[in-house]
Every structure is written in C-alpha cells, then in structure tokens.
Amino acid sequence: MVEIVVLAMVAGFLALRLYAVLGKRTGHEQPLPPVEEHSPPVAYPTVASPSRTPLAAPDSVFEEGAAAGVRAIIATEPSFDVARFIDGAKGAYRMILEAYWSGNAGELAGLTSDDVRAAFAESIADRTTAGHVLDNRLVTIEKARIVAAGVEGREARVTVAFDADIATVTRDADGTVVAGSLTDAVPTVDVWTFSRTLKSDDPNWILTDTDESA
Template identity: 60%
Template structure:
C-alpha cells in the first residue's frame, strides 16, 4: 500500500508536556536508530501494490484490525482507492509509530519534518526545544506494540484520513546533561494508549501518508 512516511516519537514524559504532544502515556520510551536522509527513499512502510483480479476483500480479511463502527469508513476509502489494503496499512502504521517515536526521542527534527504535517511538527519541535533548554536527554525504548487498530476512516474532498489506536509498552529514562537519571526506569515498561491520525491526498502523485494528529487513546 502507500508508503506511510512517518518515523520515530515520544518522550520520557517531560512532565505533562509530553502528554499534550502525544496523548496519554503511562509508560517509558526508546533509544533511536539513526536513519540517514539518503536512506529515506528505501523505507517502504506502506507501499502501493497492484490489486489482482478476484483479490480477497481487504476488510473481510482484516480480522481484529478494524474497530466496530469503522468498517463503513474503511470501505468508503477502498471504494475511491482500490490499492488501500487494511492489513498492509496497519503493519505500516505500526512501523511508523515506532519510527516517529524514535525520531522525537532523539530530537531529529529533519526526520519528523519528512513524516509529519506542519501542526504536528510544530508541537514536536516545541517539546524538543523545551527538553533541550532543560538539558535533558531521552533514553527510551519501545518494548512492544500490543495492538494497533483502525478506529476511524473517512474520505472528504479526496483527502483520506485514517485514525488508529495504538496500545504499547514503553520503557523510558530521562537523563541530564551529565548522564544522571532524572526520571524513569529502563526496567519498568509501562502501558501507553495513543490515537494517531494519518492523512493523504489521494489525488496527489505523492504516495506518502503524513501524521496529522495525535491524541490520547
């Protein structure tokens, strides 16, 4: 399905700042794996794929991936974009969730700019700046994603939006400039719940989806 361009995010919860930026978190976070800009084109989190004749119903095959009440919106999206595949999209969204978190944790503004729309990027940038001003560094780890499920989908004026709820375990440590632990624990992962919305103009030649909204789940 479409490359869902979005990569690594979320902090060791610098107080309530992180809550407002990413949604409610009851957990800890992750350490980054750098991804050079020149390798971005290689990231195929969600990639368009041809729809073979007689292919299975993407909604019917997406057991557990679509929340009750969201199926109608997903079918409406598939009706205008036949290449939209639910299982592939959810897999890509999970990869995107991890990538955005990691980019946010390491303060990689360039990576976030490539993956997020302007409003989300501004929120992340403000949180990163506040963290930098305090001299804090995040040492976080995404332990696992327990569940990712589409909870809403819509198409309006050819703009597609898909919202997913993520349930994950995150371990996080916040350190000061000298490396001393300020908060958190890498041995005590905590559950988190987020709702992230991805958006794409299906008229555009650009196949990429952008992270357009974050909220608590």
Template identity: 55%
Template sequence: MSLYVVILFAAIAAFLALRLYSVLGKRTGHEQPLPRPAEERVGAPQMPRTIDMPAEVRDTGPRALESGAEGGLRALVAADPSFDVGQFVEGAKSAYRMILEAFWKGDRETLEWLVDAEVRDSFIAAIDAREAAGETLDNRLISIERATVSDIALDGRVARITVRFDADIAAVTRDKDGNVIAGSLSDAVQTHDAWTFSRTLGSGDPNWKLSDTDEV
C-alpha cells in the first residue's frame, strides 16, 4: 500500500472521529452527546498520569486563554485530563451563536438543552414578554471577533468556565405588523459579553450549559 493511500485512509478516519465529539471540550468515546453543528479538533490520546505528574496546560494559541485563567486551567486538567481548552473555545463560539439565535427566534426547545434552569427561565420570560407585545426580533450575528477564556473555577466537582466574546450583531425589532421600531440590519453593533458555562465533572452528561451571562 502506498504512503499516499495510508495518509488518505488516516484522514478519512480522523474526519469520521471528528463528527462524534460533543461541542464543548470533552472527549470520551462512550457517552452519547447531543448533536451539535460545530466542527472540532481531535487531540492526541491522553497518556495515563502518574500521581506526581503536574497537570499540563496545553498550547492553546495566543488568544484562547487569558493569563488570569492559567491556574484554573491547571486545576481543571488535573481533575479532567481529557479537557482541551482550544476545543472548548471553538465549541463555546458555536454555542454562543446557537443560543443567541434560539433566543431571538423564541426557540424554547433549543434553549432547554443549551442553558441551565435559571438562565432558561430568564430567557423564556423575555420571550414571553416580547410575544405578548407582538414584537419580533430580526437579529443577525455578523461575526465573533474574539473569544477567550477569562476565568476557570472548580467548586467541588462543578467546573465553571467564563468566556469573553466580542461580536458584531445587527439588531432589528419589529412590531406585530412587521414594521421596524428599533435597530438596523445595515448597521452592526459591537457587543461585549462574558458567558459562563458549567458542567459537573464525572457525570454522565458530557455537555456544558450556559449558567450565567453578563455584559463587559
């Protein structure tokens, strides 16, 4: 078999494996994650750690991790060696888009499995108020200019990761007759958000959920 064929088969196998991973940072092989549209990177298999081996902070590129989060990352990797912060950030960007679009469209079902109960209730209350007023949102996420992990914290087995997003959003509010009452689709607005995603390490659910939102 030629080297070219071997490389081709390896690339096909890597692509198939790629589609099996969940959107945020977890690689397991036996869990059944919810379907996500994000393309993700597959890292090298994790070698067993000895008890005296320090937790590894992987090379994540210049923009994936802010310096203040490095200590939290070491603690998280020590607790969950399969965590990959670069993969997490890519998944967080996909989740950011999906959650915003679900909220704008009033898609309660999608919000149900992307956010935790407190955030979901807040979003749904806003959707209910909007619908009661007969208003609709015609918003578009133009681009995510930056997404970086600003904080990582462990509370027992619960991990919380805060991601700062700088994005351009075109926002329009329409009344019940479809008339524009606020915003413009031709003039994007810069937004700066800090979203916190949470997950219980070692649980059967590999997915991270949005647990807090803030503007920065």
C-alpha cells in the first residue's frame, strides 16, 4: 500500500465527527491563556519523504520506551510516520473532548471501540439525568507524546499521553454555574490508546482505551 492514513477521522463526512473522553484534573489552576488557534483535523497521508525516516520525530513526541513498538509497526507498514500520527492525535483529542462536553453520544459510532463508546454514553446519560451541562473549553495542548506502542498479530496499538490546559464549567438546567470557572485553566493529563489492523483496507485508527496519568 503506497499510502496509509494515520489516525484518520474517517472518510468523507465521518472526518468531521467527534470523539468523547474524560480527563484527569490535578486541581492546580492557572490563569487562562488565549484560545489556541487550530485547523480542523484531517486524514493524514503518511508517505515518508526520502530525506527523513518515520522515526525522525522530535524527542518531545516520542519516548524511548516506545521505540521497539513503533519499529514493529513500521516493519509491517513502512509508511507509518510518528510526527504525522501525533498531528492527527492532537486533532482527534480536541474533537473527542468537544463531543463529550456537548453530549453527542451518537457521534461515537465508528470512532471508538464498543466498550469505550458504552462508557462515554453512560457518563453522558448520567450527566443529563442530573440536569448538568458542561461548558468546557480546550485552551491548549501543551504536549502530546507516544508513550507506548506495539503489534500483536496484525493489531497495532499506539498509546498517546496528552498534557493540556482546559477551562471547565458545569451548569445546571437553569444555566447557573455549579462548578468550575472559565477564567482559569486546569492542567489535564489524558492517556489514550488507538488501535488499527495493519495492512487492512480500513485506514482508520479507533480509540480503544482511555486512562489517566499516574
């Protein structure tokens, strides 16, 4: 296959769909910086330039402990590119959070595993039952880095840790703020695992696991 798509949002209209996930809050707030400008996530072709290798990514996006797993993925699909994968992961992260915050459980179809989708839908349902609405905002992604990777059979798994600043607000049914503040950003660490069957006709990576950094 000459090209593959790393962390595609799904072809056509699915490329604009959102994901959903919860994040870890550290409780250490800081002043809210300007909202980070960004372009909508797109499908990323991963044909490597002859002048660089797929592992030629900044140290900040690749941890040494993940090297063997990433090389195993590249051995099966040589066009896998670390830097482009991280670019796609950042776009997915923003879309995922916005989906969860807005309560769009239906947008998860085809984008997450069944278990992850069910957990997100349950959380959204609980929030709706409580009469709460999230008015959150992703201010910036400070860092996104691959912390683990591997291949089992033809199944590839890549785990990405996201360090981000998020403004969080919970409102009741009347719009009254019951928790959080949009004037402060909360440092957040999310650890997500994306999976894909290598050399398959489907180029899309799906979210298969979420966790919080220790």
